[in-house]
Amino acid sequence: MSRPTVTRAELVKGPLFVLAALAILFLPRFISDFRAQQFAYVGIYLIALLGLNILTGFTGQISLGHGAFMAIGGYTTAILISNQGLKIGSHTFSGDLKDVWTIPLAGLLAGLVGFLFGFPALRLTGLYLALATFAVAVATPAVIRKFEGFTGGGAGINLFESPQLTGVGGTDPITFEERPGGVELWRFSIPTFNEWLYYLSWGIALVMFVVAWALLRGRVGRAFRAVRDSELAAASSGVNLARYKTLAFGVSAFYAGIAGSLLAIATTFVNPETFPITLSIFLLVGVVVGGLGSLWPLVFGAIFIHFMQIEWAQNADGAIPDWLPLLGDLETNVPGAPAVAFGVVLILVMLALPGGAGGLVRRLGALPRRLNRRAA
Amino acid sequence: MTQFFQQVVAGLASGGIYAALALALVLIHRATGVINFAQGEMAMFTTYISWTLTANHGWDKWLAAGATLVIAFIGGAAIQRTIIRPIERAPILTIVIVTIGLVLIFNGLAAWIWTAEVRFYPSLFPNDTVTVGGVAISMIDLGTIAVVLVLVVLLWAFFQFTTVGLALRASALNPDASRLVGIRVGWMLAIGWGLAAMLGAVAGILTAPTTTLDPTMMQAILIYAFAAAVLGGIDSPFGAVAGGLMLGVGLNLIGTYIDFVGADLRLPVALLVILVVLLVRPAGLFGKPVTRRV
Amino acid sequence: MALLELTDVHARYGQVRALHGVSLSVDEGQIVAVLGANGAGKTTTLRAISGTVRRSGEIVMDGRKLGWRGPEAVAALGVAHVPEGRGTFAELSVAENLKLGGYTRRGSIDADVKRMAEYFPWLEERSGQHAGTLSGGEQQMLALARALMSRPRLLLLDEPSLGLAPLVTREIFRIVRELNDQDGLTVLVVEQNAAIALEVASHAYVLEVGRVAVSGVSDELARDESVRKSYLGY
Numbered sequence: 001m002s003r004p005t006v007t008r009a010e011l012v013k014g015p016l017f018v019l020a021a022l023a024i025l026f027l028p029r030f031i032s033d034f035r036a037q038q039f040a041y042v043g044i045y046l047i048a049l050l051g052l053n054i055l056t057g058f059t060g061q062i063s064l065g066h067g068a069f070m071a072i073g074g075y076t077t078a079i080l081i082s083n084q085g086l087k088i089g090s091h092t093f094s095g096d097l098k099d100v101w102t103i104p105l106a107g108l109l110a111g112l113v114g115f116l117f118g119f120p121a122l123r124l125t126g127l128y129l130a131l132a133t134f135a136v137a138v139a140t141p142a143v144i145r146k147f148e149g150f151t152g153g154g155a156g157i158n159l160f161e162s163p164q165l166t167g168v169g170g171t172d173p174i175t176f177e178e179r180p181g182g183v184e185l186w187r188f189s190i191p192t193f194n195e196w197l198y199y200l201s202w203g204i205a206l207v208m209f210v211v212a213w214a215l216l217r218g219r220v221g222r223a224f225r226a227v228r229d230s231e232l233a234a235a236s237s238g239v240n241l242a243r244y245k246t247l248a249f250g251v252s253a254f255y256a257g258i259a260g261s262l263l264a265i266a267t268t269f270v271n272p273e274t275f276p277i278t279l280s281i282f283l284l285v286g287v288v289v290g291g292l293g294s295l296w297p298l299v300f301g302a303i304f305i306h307f308m309q310i311e312w313a314q315n316a317d318g319a320i321p322d323w324l325p326l327l328g329d330l331e332t333n334v335p336g337a338p339a340v341a342f343g344v345v346l347i348l349v350m351l352a353l354p355g356g357a358g359g360l361v362r363r364l365g366a367l368p369r370r371l372n373r374r375a376a
Numbered sequence: 377m378t379q380f381f382q383q384v385v386a387g388l389a390s391g392g393i394y395a396a397l398a399l400a401l402v403l404i405h406r407a408t409g410v411i412n413f414a415q416g417e418m419a420m421f422t423t424y425i426s427w428t429l430t431a432n433h434g435w436d437k438w439l440a441a442g443a444t445l446v447i448a449f450i451g452g453a454a455i456q457r458t459i460i461r462p463i464e465r466a467p468i469l470t471i472v473i474v475t476i477g478l479v480l481i482f483n484g485l486a487a488w489i490w491t492a493e494v495r496f497y498p499s500l501f502p503n504d505t506v507t508v509g510g511v512a513i514s515m516i517d518l519g520t521i522a523v524v525l526v527l528v529v530l531l532w533a534f535f536q537f538t539t540v541g542l543a544l545r546a547s548a549l550n551p552d553a554s555r556l557v558g559i560r561v562g563w564m565l566a567i568g569w570g571l572a573a574m575l576g577a578v579a580g581i582l583t584a585p586t587t588t589l590d591p592t593m594m595q596a597i598l599i600y601a602f603a604a605a606v607l608g609g610i611d612s613p614f615g616a617v618a619g620g621l622m623l624g625v626g627l628n629l630i631g632t633y634i635d636f637v638g639a640d641l642r643l644p645v646a647l648l649v650i651l652v653v654l655l656v657r658p659a660g661l662f663g664k665p666v667t668r669r670v
Numbered sequence: 671m672a673l674l675e676l677t678d679v680h681a682r683y684g685q686v687r688a689l690h691g692v693s694l695s696v697d698e699g700q701i702v703a704v705l706g707a708n709g710a711g712k713t714t715t716l717r718a719i720s721g722t723v724r725r726s727g728e729i730v731m732d733g734r735k736l737g738w739r740g741p742e743a744v745a746a747l748g749v750a751h752v753p754e755g756r757g758t759f760a761e762l763s764v765a766e767n768l769k770l771g772g773y774t775r776r777g778s779i780d781a782d783v784k785r786m787a788e789y790f791p792w793l794e795e796r797s798g799q800h801a802g803t804l805s806g807g808e809q810q811m812l813a814l815a816r817a818l819m820s821r822p823r824l825l826l827l828d829e830p831s832l833g834l835a836p837l838v839t840r841e842i843f844r845i846v847r848e849l850n851d852q853d854g855l856t857v858l859v860v861e862q863n864a865a866i867a868l869e870v871a872s873h874a875y876v877l878e879v880g881r882v883a884v885s886g887v888s889d890e891l892a893r894d895e896s897v898r899k900s901y902l903g904y
Contacts, residue, residue, distance in 0.1 A: 062469055064476070120655050126468040127411050128654050131602055134413065138599050139647040146640045277595070281476055288473055339484025346477035350470050351462055539773070546759055546770055553757035556720060557820070558745035558774035 017210075017296075024202050028195050037194040037266075038306070043201030044262045045302035049286045050205075050212050050295070051255025056284070057292035058216060059248040060228030062126065065133030066256045067280035068140045069114055073106035073257030074264035074274065078157040079150055080105065086150045086157070093150075099265050100200070106261035107254045114253020118246030125231075137280040141272035156271025159264065197266050204262065208255060213295060215251070224248055282309065285346055291358020300357040308342055381511050383628045389517035390586075390600075391624020392524035396579040397594075397601035398608065398616035399531070400572035406611050407548040407568040408460065410471050414478035416598030418455075419576030420591060421482045422448040423584050424490050426577070427497055437500050441581055445574050452573025453566040460569070461562065486591045499585035520582050527578060528617055531571070535613075544568060596643055600627075603646040606653050609663025618662065623649065673698040673856050674719070674824055679727035681711075681718045688714040690880040691727070696824070701850050701857045703871035703888065705864045705902060710877040712860040713754055716826045719858075720744050720751040732823060746774050750822035754829055756813040760802030764793055767801050767812055771819030779819060786815040789845060807838035814845070818855075827859040831866065839863065843870045864902035868892045876901045 028036050052066050079086055079093055080102045086093045124132055144151050151157070190196045215221060223244045226234035235241050264270050282305045290301025353359060397415060404412045412418075422444050429440035455478070463470050501519030505512040535541035546554045547564035554561050583597055604623045608615025627642050637645060659665040674696040681689040689711050696702045704712045717723040719731075721741040729736040736744055745751070750771075759767055768786060772779035787794040790811050796804075801812060810830055817825055827846070831839040847870050849855045861867035868874060868888045875885040876897070884897055891897050898904055 056469070060469075062472055064472075120651065123655055123658075127472070128658065130413075130468075130472045131411060131606070132651055132654060135599050135602060135647040135650050138595065139644045142640060142643045146644075281480070284473065284476065292469070339480050340488060341484075343477040343480030343482075343484060346480065347459060347474050350466075350473050350477070351459075354466075354470060539769070542762075542766060542769060543773065546762065549759055549761050550757070552722065553753070553759060554770075555722070555741035556745060556751045556753060556757055557770050557816070558742050559770075560742045 021206050024206065025199075028198055033192050033194045036192075036198040038310075040194065040197040040201045040266060042299070042302045042306050043198070043205040044259050044266065045283075045286060045306055046205050046299060047201075047208055047262070048256050048259035048283055049290060049298045049301050050208060051252040051259070052283050053287050053290070053292065053295070053298060054212060054216070054224070054255070055248050055252035057287060057294070058221065058228060059224040059245065061121065061245065061248060062130040063133045063252070064130050064277075064280050064284060065135075065137035065140075066252070066283045067137050067275045067277065068133075069110045069253040069256035070260030070263065070279065071140055071144065071275035072110040072113055072253075073260030074270050075144070075151060075157070075260075076106040076109050076257070077102040077261040077264045078152075078159055078270045082152075082157045082159055084152060084157055086152060088150045103204070103258055103261045103265075107258040110257020110260065111250045111254030114256070115246050115250030117253070118249030119242075121249060122242055122245055133280075134277070137277045141276060144272040144275075152271070154272060156269060156274070159268040159270075200265075201262055204258065208258070209295065212255075216295070220244070220247070285342065287356075288346065288349060289356050291356030291361075294356065294358025294361075297356065297358035297361055378511050379632065380629075381509075382513065383632050384625055385513050385517050385521075387625030387628035388621055389514075389520040389624070390628070391604075391621040392521050393579050393582050393597065393620075394600045394604045394623055395617040395620025396524055396527065396575050396582070397597060398604035398620045399528070399613055400575035400579070401601055401605045402608075402610060402613050402616040403568055403572045403575070405605075406613075407544070407565055408456075408464070410460070410475070411610075412478075412572070413472065413475040413598075414482060415572065415576050415601070416594035417479050417482035417486075418448075418452070418573055419580035419583075419597075420594040421486050422451070422573065422577040423497070423580030423589060423593070424486055426581055427495060427584070427589055428490070430498075431495075437498065441500060444577050444581065448573040448577035449570035451570075452576075453570035455573075456566045456569035457562075461565075483591055492591055495589040497584035497589040500581070516585060523578065523582065527575070531575075531613075540567070599643060599650075600624075600646050603649045605660075606650050607660055609660030611664070612660065612662040615660050615662035619660070672696065673700075673732060674858065675728070675730045676715075676719070677728040677730075679715075679718050679725055679729060681714050681723050681725040683714075683723065688723075688880055689718060689725070692718075692877070692880070692882055694875050694882065694885070696856060696858050698856055699850070699854045700873060701846070701859065701871045703864075703867040703874040704858065704860045704877060705862075705867060705874055706877035706883075707901075707903070708862070709879075711880040712877055713828055714880075715877070716751060716753075716828050716858070716860055720749055720826060722751075722753075745820070748820070748823035749826065750817035750820050750824070751826040752813045752817045752828060752830070754832065756809050758801045758804075758809050758813050758816065760800065762801060763798050764801055764804075764812060765797040767816050768793070768797075768819055771816030774820050782819050782821070786818065789849075790815055806833050807835070807841070810834060810838075810842055811845075814842070818849070823856065825855055825857045827857060829860055829862060831861060831863045839866060843867075846870060864898075865892075865904060 027039070031039070048066065048070060051069075052063060055061050055063055077099065081099050082093065084093075121129060121132070145154050148154070190199060216224070223234070223239050226237065226239050227241060227244055227248075231241060260275070263274070267274070286301035286305040287298065288301070289304045290298035349356060355362065397419060400415050400419075401412060404410055404415070425447055426440050426444040429435040429443060430437055435443070459474060459478070460471075463474055499516045499519070500523075501516045504515045506515055506518065507513070535545055543554070543559045544564050544567060546557075547559060547561045548568070551561045554564070579597065579601075580594060583593060587593060600623060601620070604619035605616050606619070607623060608617070608619025623646065627645060630637050630645060631639055631642055653660060672695040676692055676694050678691045678693055679689055680687065680691060692711065692715055694702070694704075694715075704715055706712050714723060718725040719729060719736065721736065721739050721744045725737065727737070731747065731749065734747060736747070736749075739747075741751075759770065762770070765783075768783055769779065772782055775782070792808070793812070793815060801809065804812060814827075814830075830842050830846075834842070843866055846857060846859070850857060859867060859871065868891060871888050873886065874888050874891050876883050876891070878901065884891065884901060
């Protein structure tokens with residue numbers, strides 16, 4: 001195989017990416033602590049959206065259940081670092097592991113489950129895959145609740161008390177004692193939990209973005225796209241459907257697991273309602289708004305779903321996660337109205353702009369060429 | 377033995393509800409090849425309408441239920457004409473996303489208009505028991521079974537013996553040939569969606585008294601309905617009903633006699649049913665295996 | 671008086687143009703054949719008339735413009751189109767297929783069902799049978815009967831001989847001829863089998879690459895060797 005050549009577009013995009021990365025890394029200097037936390041969540045979503053898009057946008061496998069993979073990641077981290085005395089069989093977890101080390105573990109476990117799920121998923125297409133993943137997502141909270149021995153059941157797992165949770169500081173809301181926050185990284189001192197969260201999330205997000213980009217532009221990415229465009233044609237051309245579909249599931253679940261793990265660290269608390277069906281739906285919304293088959297425009301998707309959820313966090317009905325504990329006190333909106341807006345936006349995007357933000361960007365990018373052609 | 381009998385009856389009642397919603401799903405899938413993920417939320421929404429007519433406007437329960445069915449029919453048809461028709465030939469992902477959008481809209485609307493406050497919804501039937509062969513059976517259960525039975529029979533008769541019913545069946549089987557004989561296939565599809573919405577409304581009105589009326593009411597029921605439809609065969613109306621009843625009774629018995637499952641794991645069991653059927657026999661028990669034309 | 675008149679009709683499938691300006695006319699009570707090689711646009715011509723393909727140009731039937739109407743509306747105006755592949759509802763019974771044929775008729779269709787049974791006695795005997803289990807020839811006859819149920823002004827027949835044994839084909843055409851003789855049924859038939867079509871039709875149009883190449887009285891076309899060799903393949 002010849003080495004993949006760098007295209008002209010990539011020569012432009014490369015430095016742009018570096019600039020963007022630098023901007024992201026320096027941003028916390030200029031924004032409030034609170035905003036840093038909000039953007040941290042955007043970063044977490046971005047990771048999940050990257051994963052989902054690899055599966056749905058690039059390989060054409062619909063997943064309405066990615067919240068479940070995030071749950072695996074989140075709960076893995078929570079179980080490993082909590083000192084709540086959770087046990088599997090005779091082994092009791094005592095929270096000896098530092099939170100950051102659990103992140104790759106969470107990702108790997110979720111990735112493994114995703115990969116295994118890929119095998120039965122081979123036999124499910126389109127609508128039926130959507131149905132199956134939807135059912136998985138709805139059933140997940142019930143399963144979590146049932147195995148309370150190591151998941152903490154309905155009460156969940158509280159991580160705030162865990163001594164290994166890096167960066168958490170401030171006043172303990174229960175005992176009112178002061179805890180110094182922040183983290184020391186080599187010579188850099190990151191003063192607050194929120195900033196630490198920001199760097200953690202975006203650092204990982206940027207790395208995983210590059211990984212996704214590299215994966216998708218090579219042979220694997222081409223195979224993925226072939227599967228998406230026509231399974232029959234792909235199989236006839238020698239693409240091993242089984243290998244690439246399960247790979248897509250595995251990689252995509254890995255990303256979701258990492259995101260879930262970061263979420264657990266960010267919210268310092270997980271319970272069955274942290275990963276409800278609406279989360280899976282929101283991830284799909286984010287991918288659609290950002291653009292199926294796009295990468296960097298997914299940032300728009302992440303921004304959209306995060307800030308929309310703040311709106312929706314006011315709604316008290318049981319389906320909505322109240323897992324944004326610090327953001328729950330924002331200005332009150334009419335409960336339910338944002339959800340309606342959300343749904344309307346979704347439908348309008350699919351009817352009018354199926355390519356999402358990415359599609360819009362591509363069209364705008366093609367505009368100069370089209371204008372020239374008309375003039376000629 | 378008494379418990380067994382009671383569980384079976386209760387299972388037939390809950391199974392009847394699953395069957396009604398599963399019928400709605402099958403109807404739409406047969407006609408348009410779409411799985412309407414919003415069927416549950418639409419049912420929930422129409423149930424709220426029924427509630428508001430009785431609670432806030434003092435209507436008689438049965439009258440309100442009847443009016444709700446009409447409203448549901450019109451609403452379902454309207455949705456097909458406005459939102460579904462433009463994307464009829466779009467890729468599957470588009471259609472899935474649009475129905476998910478409908479999920480959000482109906483869920484949000486319900487919470488917006490009526491808030492998420494839990495409401496009490498009285499059953500159409502008296503809250504009594506009837507003793508049959510020494511066993512106490514709930515009248516609500518019997519009423520539910522009766523309603524679903526009547527509904528299924530009426531629907532079957534409609535499809536078998538009326539011209540519109542025949543035209544509907546034809547439109548689902550072969551839309552092109554249907555157009556050539558003069559059938560306005562577009563309107564047939566709208567009627568199909570209207571009927572499905574009606575079925576959903578019935579399912580909702582029968583569900584609300586057993587749990588409570590709130591925006592999440594139909595989420596689990598939808599999964600059970602999916603399981604029933606998949607089990608019976610996603611294109612088979614008979615399968616939907618049979619699947620629903622089997623699932624209802626099965627879940628009750630499993631929940632009663634297998635401690636581990638109990639009441640907590642009903643939903644995961646339904647999920648298991650969906651996965652196993654889709655993997656082993658995707659056409660379901662009564663569906664026709666589909667061969668992919670190459 | 672022309673019952674059906676096509677003037678400069680274009681048609682396309684998506685971006686692919688199939689008809690590049692076809693003009694033809696059919697008088698009331700005539701049988702007209704449309705002939706030509708595969709891909710010449712014969713089927714597309716019928717589809718243009720019945721409204722199942724995107725078309726432009728003038729199509730007038732009985733004084734009414736068909737150009738903008740969809741298939742349902744065209745059917746309601748008295749055009750019965752038996753498409754390629756018969757268009758029978760395989761999962762429905764023979765009786766139900768016939769009933770659907772009479773969909774646009776008001777009032778009772780029992781008399782018409784009886785009439786069909788006179789032409790095809792087996793329809794009555796096997797009225798409960800699923801249409802998909804019929805033989806090829808029977809399905810073609812069922813499709814024909816279904817089309818006639820609507821008492822059409824114009825019958826469009828697309829490749830009735832397709833997949834049928836020669837004897838069965840002859841029978842079908844014999845029945846069409848009989849219907850034309852007895853009831854004055856106007857027929858526009860598309861056929862690959864030019865020989866048999868020319869026996870039955872009074873006029874014929876030969877299409878080539880979406881245009882009318884040759885047209886005229888059937889007998890003359892059949893006798894013209896160069897026409898036969900170049901366009902009709904025999």
